[in-house]
Structures are given as C-alpha cells and as structure tokens.
Amino acid sequence: MEHKQVLAGLYPPVAYDVGGEQFLIQCEVDGRAFDRLQQKATAVLNAISPEESGSLLVDWERVCGLATDLSLSYSERVNRVIVQLNAVGGLSIPYFTQLAESIGYQIVIKEFSPLQHDLPETGDLVQFRQEPEENLIFMWRVTVGNGDSNIVYFRAGNSCAGEPLVSFGDAIIEEFFRDLKPAHTYCYFAYSS
Structure with a gap:
C-alpha cells in the first residue's frame, strides 16, 4: 500500500475534508516522501551483506580500505570486498x-x-x-x-x-x-x- 493512502486514512474525517483537493495533494506529496524513505530504508537493510548492497557497495569498499574501481563488474567488486572481509590474517x-x-x-x-x-x-x-x-x-x-x-x-x-x-x-x-x-x-x- 502506498503511503499516501495510509496518510489519508489517519486524519479524522470530522476535523478534515478528507476528500478535498488540497488535502489529497498534501497526502500525495507527503506519501511520496515516505515512499522514498521506505526505499532508502530497504536499501540500507539490504546493505547488511555486500552481495545485495547495490549502490551502497561503495561504503563496503570504503570500510574495507579498497579503492572503488568502476571498471570492474559488480560481482568482481563484491568478491574483492568478501576477500577483504575474510582476510582475518594468516601467514x-x-x-x-x-x-x-x-x-x-x-x-x-x-x-x-x-x-x-x-x-x-x-x-x-x-x-x-x-x-x-x-x-x-x-x-x-x-x-x-x-x-x-x-x-x-x-x-x-x-x-x-x-x-x-x-x-x-x-x-x-x-x-x-x-x-x-x-x-x-x-x-x-x-x-x-
């Protein structure tokens, strides 16, 4: 369900004109902001593992001390991060x-x-x-x-x-x-x- 519909259902119909044009426009604007926030939150949640981190893979590379090399494929970049994470040490x-x-x-x-x-x-x-x-x-x-x-x-x-x-x-x-x-x-x- 989109957030604009949720927002429209939160207001009491006695105090607000829930069918009014300005009210629905405001719910649309606020709902889009919450939709974007939900997408970003999902992306951050997916970034808990490098394989599904998407655009946040650059943060994994930064934390691992790797230079971001956009000439490599996504899977090659993920492999570099995984190798760095698995490299707990050894001689x-x-x-x-x-x-x-x-x-x-x-x-x-x-x-x-x-x-x-x-x-x-x-x-x-x-x-x-x-x-x-x-x-x-x-x-x-x-x-x-x-x-x-x-x-x-x-x-x-x-x-x-x-x-x-x-x-x-x-x-x-x-x-x-x-x-x-x-x-x-x-x-x-x-x-x-």
Whole structure:
C-alpha cells in the first residue's frame, strides 16, 4: 500500500475534508516522501551483506580500505570486498591458497631459501640483482594457474620509450596479495596456462 493512502486514512474525517483537493495533494506529496524513505530504508537493510548492497557497495569498499574501481563488474567488486572481509590474517601457504580459492583462483606458492641454495630461476633473478642474497630469504612466488594475465606488448607508435617490451598481470589477485602479505616480504607473480 502506498503511503499516501495510509496518510489519508489517519486524519479524522470530522476535523478534515478528507476528500478535498488540497488535502489529497498534501497526502500525495507527503506519501511520496515516505515512499522514498521506505526505499532508502530497504536499501540500507539490504546493505547488511555486500552481495545485495547495490549502490551502497561503495561504503563496503570504503570500510574495507579498497579503492572503488568502476571498471570492474559488480560481482568482481563484491568478491574483492568478501576477500577483504575474510582476510582475518594468516601467514601460512595454506591460508593464502585458501584465500585465492575463495575468489576462484588456483595458485601455487613457492618460498625460496638462499640458505639451502634454493633461489628463483635465473630469469627471475635478473629483477632482483640489486638485492643482497640474504634478503632473498623473504621472497616468494605465486604461480597463478587460471588468472587473467592481461598481456600487453610494446608496439611501435602506441608505446613510449622506457616501457617494458611485454607486461602482464591480474590486478585482482596481485592487489590482494600485496595488501595482505607480510610487510617484510617480497611477493612476485608468475602465470601459467
């Protein structure tokens, strides 16, 4: 039932002209205000969970410390919020693996140990050649099996000097790992098909 009908029924017919034009116009105006208020209240009630929060998803992102990225679909944005909410903390490989699986990624994590002469492959080490070997103990690689690698190649006319010949990465999984990894570690990503 619309609020204008409820409002019209609240006034005593002895004191008010409930059929009068001005009275009905006032009930219409007030009723629309209450209808909008009811819609907003329902939206706030639905916002108790990120999946059904609608336009209030930006508030979930703000509370979780996530930047609102409107280039992502609604479901991708909801997944980012859920991952952030589920991220109660942990430092173990199973924790990060389970976290990635919760948003649909299959990953393998490899920790390196220079003390046991277990280092990244030679091609990977090139990017770390400035690092002392003892710092490599805090490095780990996440191999993403089903990520969207978004490969971008250097193209004459479209690219500028100084850009890499090829760049790739899945922004969603990489952003979460960078946010949740221990601060003293370095995490890099590899993609397999």
